[in-house]
Amino acid sequence: xxxxxxxxxxxxxxxxxxxxxxxxxxxxxxxxxxxxxxxxxxxxxxxxxxxxxxxxxxxxxxxxxxxxxxxxxxxxxxxxxxxxxxxxxxxxxxxxxxxxxxxxxxxxxxxxxxxxxxxxxxxxxxxxxxxxxxxxxxxxxxxxxxxxxxxxxxxxxxxxxxxxxxxxxxxxxxxxxxxxxxxxxxxxxxxxxxxxxxxxxxxxxxxxxxxxxxxxxxxxxxxxxxxxxxxxxxxxxxxxxxxxxxxxxxxxxxxxxxxxxxxxxxxxxxxxxxxxxxxxxxxxxxxxxxxxxxxxxxxxxxxxxxxxxxxxxxxxxxxxxxxxxxxxxxxxxxxxxxxxxxxxxxxxxxxxxxxxxxxxxxxxxxxxxxxxxxxxxxxxxxxxxxxxxxxxxxxxxxxxxxxxxxxxxxxxxxxxxxxxxxxxxxxxxxxxxxxxxxxxxxxxxxxxxxxxxxxxxxxxxxxxxxxxxxxxxxxxxxxxxxxxxxxx
Numbered sequence: 316x317x318x319x320x321x322x323x324x325x326x327x328x329x330x331x332x333x334x335x336x337x338x339x340x341x342x343x344x345x346x347x348x349x350x351x352x353x354x355x356x357x358x359x360x361x362x363x364x365x366x367x368x369x370x371x372x373x374x375x376x377x378x379x380x381x382x383x384x385x386x387x388x389x390x391x392x393x394x395x396x397x398x399x400x401x402x403x404x405x406x407x408x409x410x411x412x413x414x415x416x417x418x419x420x421x422x423x424x425x426x427x428x429x430x431x432x433x434x435x436x437x438x439x440x441x442x443x444x445x446x447x448x449x450x451x452x453x454x455x456x457x458x459x460x461x462x463x464x465x466x467x468x469x470x471x472x473x474x475x476x477x478x479x480x481x482x483x484x485x486x487x488x489x490x491x492x493x494x495x496x497x498x499x500x501x502x503x504x505x506x507x508x509x510x511x512x513x514x515x516x517x518x519x520x521x522x523x524x525x526x527x528x529x530x531x532x533x534x535x536x537x538x539x540x541x542x543x544x545x546x547x548x549x550x551x552x553x554x555x556x557x558x559x560x561x562x563x564x565x566x567x568x569x570x571x572x573x574x575x576x577x578x579x580x581x582x583x584x585x586x587x588x589x590x591x592x593x594x595x596x597x598x599x600x601x602x603x604x605x606x607x608x609x610x611x612x613x614x615x616x617x618x619x620x621x622x623x624x625x626x627x628x629x630x631x632x633x634x635x636x637x638x639x640x641x642x643x644x645x646x647x648x649x650x651x652x653x654x655x656x657x658x659x660x661x662x663x664x665x666x667x668x669x670x671x672x673x674x675x676x677x678x679x680x681x682x683x684x685x686x687x688x689x690x691x692x693x694x695x696x697x698x699x700x701x702x703x704x705x706x707x708x709x710x711x712x713x714x715x716x717x718x719x720x721x722x723x724x725x726x727x728x729x730x731x732x733x734x735x736x737x738x739x740x741x742x743x744x745x746x747x748x749x750x751x752x753x754x755x756x757x758x759x760x761x762x763x764x765x766x767x768x769x770x771x772x773x774x775x776x777x778x779x780x781x782x783x784x785x786x787x788x789x790x791x792x793x794x795x796x797x798x799x800x801x802x803x
Contacts, residue, residue, distance in 0.1 A: 322391045322422045323452075349379050356388055365392050383413040387422065394426055402426050417446035421453050428460050429664065431780065436460050451481035458490040462497075463665075463753045465760070470494040485513035496756035504756070505609035512603075520544060520603055521570070522592050529602035531610035534564035537599030543571035543579060544603040546657070547715075547734035550575055551741055552757065552767060555619050556607035557582035568596050577716030578738075581625055618766045623743035631720035639685070639724050642706045647683040650676060650793065651722065651739075653730035655692030665751040666732045668782045670695040675790035676729065677701030682793070685725060687718060687735050729789055732758070740768025747789045752776040 352375050359368035369392050375385040390405035406423045413419060420443035427436035440457040447453055458473030471494050477487035492507035512520065520542050529539055541560060543550045550571065557579070561567050567586035571579045576588055589595055602610070613619075643649055655667040670692075676682060683704045686696060693709045712718050718738055722728065727745035730736050732755055739746040748771050750758055758765060758773060765771045772792075774785045 322394065322425060323418050349375055349382070353384055353388070356385075360388060360392055360395075365396050368392050381408065381412055383409040383416065383419070386412070387416075387419055390426075391422065394429075399426065399430055403430065415446060417443045417450065417453065420446065421450075421456055424456050424460065428463060433460065433464055437464070449480050451477035451479075451484050451487060453477075454480070455484065455487045455490060458487065458494075462490065462494055465753050467494045467498050485510045485515075489514060493756045497754070497760060499615045499759055501608075501614050505613070508609065509606065511605075521601060524601070526598060527600050528606075529600040529610070531563065534599050536565055538566040538568055538596055539564040540595065540598040540601040541567065541569045541607075542601060542603050543569060543575055545605050546660070547575065548732075548737040549605055551578055551625070551715075551734060551737035553604045553607055554578055554582045555621070555624050555741070556604070556611060557586075558584065559611055559619070560602070560607055561586065564599075566596075568598060570595065574714045577628075577714055577719065578625060578741075615766065620766060620769060622769055623741060625719060625738065625741040627719040627723040627742070628716060631716060632723040635717075635720045636724045639706070639721075643683045643685070644704060647681055647704065649683050649685050649725045651685045651687050651725045651728040651730070651735070652676070653687050653728070653733050653735045654695075655688060655690065656731060656733045658690060658692075662751075662755075665753070665780075666755075667692075668731060668749070670699060672782045672786050673729070674701060675786050676793065677703040677705075679703070679790060679794045685721070687712065687721065687728070687730075727793075729793075736771060737768070740765065740771045743770050746771045747792070748773050749782065749785050749789070750775045752778060752780045 352371050356368045356371040356375070359365070359371065369389065372385045372389040372392070375382055376389070379385070386405050386409035390402045390409065393399070393402035393405060403423070403426055406419065406426060410416070410419045410423065420439045424436045424440035424443060427433070427439060437457075437460060440453070440460055443450070443453040444457060454473045454477035458470045458477065461467070461470035461473055471491050474487040474491040474494070477484055481487070488507045488510035492504050492510065495501075495507060496504035511517065521540075539560060541557065543554075557567075557569070561584050567583070569579055569583055569586055569588050570592070571588060571590065573590050576590075579588060587596055611619075639649065652673055654670050654672060656663050658667075660666070670688075673684070677684060678701070683706065684701070686693070686705060686707045686709055688696075688707075688709045689712065693707065696705065696707050699705050708721060712721070715734075715738060718735065719742060722735075722739055722742055722744050725744070727747060728735060728739045729747045729749070731749045732751075736746050736748050746768070748758070748765075750773060752775070754775070757767060763773050765773060774789055776782065776785055
């Protein structure tokens with residue numbers, strides 16, 4: 316889930332009225348100097364200079380004592396540098412000193428949520444909304460929290476309350492979009508989903524242009540530019556709409572990264588692919604790939620699911636088949652695994668796990684694990700001592716063409732919610748998807764299947780939010796074919 320939760324140190328760059336009255340008495344010049352230091356620290360925090368902010372704030376606390384604003388801002392710095400336990404301690408200290416400061420309750424609501432302390436988060440979020448009922452950010456924070464508690468009616472209600480005070484608040488619109496899509500209300504969901512382009516810190520789709528955003532109407536003499544926006548998984552999922560768009564224009568060009576071109580070129584039908592805007596052709600209109608489901612009027616029962624719509628290059632697949640033949644013992648079942656997503660994803664703490672979670676798979680006789688894991692999570696392989704052979708292919712996968720070729724050589728993939736699952740699903744390959752309790756919207760609710768990918772089987776966390784029961788169910792299912800063979 317892409318949330319736009321604001322952490323704010325409070326009035327006057329963290330110097331609240333409560334802070335001023337609760338600090339030890341100082342000469343006017345001393346109070347002014349503390350205020351100046353707080354403003355400087357807040358500026359450092361806003362611009363990502365966290366070490367500088369931290370140094371100034373510790374100096375303020377040393378000089379002014381238990382300063383609520385400094386403690387709160389220091390807590391925000393700790394949160395943004397992934398020191399969550401420290402952030403909670405600091406924010407709780409500031410709240411004890413300034414219990415009626417609504418923004419402090421609003422901030423700690425988000426920190427509690429990220430830590431999984433959802434009941435405490437709910438109490439803090441409600442307290443913030445009571446203290447400042449006309450603050451749209453308080454209601455939006457509650458909406459994000461309700462989503463993570465799978466209280467979707469409440470999530471939408473909180474978003475609507477936020478919009479009552481700020482009708483153009485992108486985060487609230489987007490929160491409503493995700494909750495609506497998750498429960499299968501695509502009609503409302505796609506419309507609200509368009510607000511994602513106005514979220515804070517979202518880069519522009521393309522350089523400034525006078526060309527219009529495409530509305531889905533035919534382009535009889537001109538070029539449509541599609542933009543492969545969002546994450547890799549999103550691009551793979553929405554690539555199925557490229558032929559639909561191609562049928563409504565005379566020419567098409569697609570902006571996408573080099574890594575994704577083996578995926579996109581299979582749908583482009585001769586359209587131009589480019590990865591830098593200076594290489595873009597003249598165009599009549601543009602559209603994000605992720606906006607095509609809305610233009611196509613997609614509803615839950617009309618999702619295009621002609622599978623496969625992606626295929627591995629036969630020559631590449633032959634090379635990888637030979638390589639895996641050398642690396643995996645003869646007769647072993649090859650199971651691909653991915654346990655970690657992109658660390659910068661804002662829900663990665665919930666959607667990713669660790670290699671050790673896959674231990675039950677490694678105990679199945681005749682299994683070989685093939686790691687498709689990328690990024691720093693690969694380092695966990697150094698501590699692997701499982702029964703099953705483990706082949707690490709992650710460093711050798713240069714693009715999605717390589718990954719598709721490897722998938723062609725595997726029995727199935729077991730993975731958390733990453734692009735590899737989308738790739739396997741688009742190729743019609745068997746995949747076991749591990750989902751957190753509050754999943755990304757595209758996986759819907761209470762289903763073991765996916766209308767987007769018929770060959771993907773979904774395994775969800777329960778309310779306990781633990782991965783071990785999920786993996787136990789997957790291991791049982793994968794072990795079952797082996798047991799049936801032994802009986803025959």
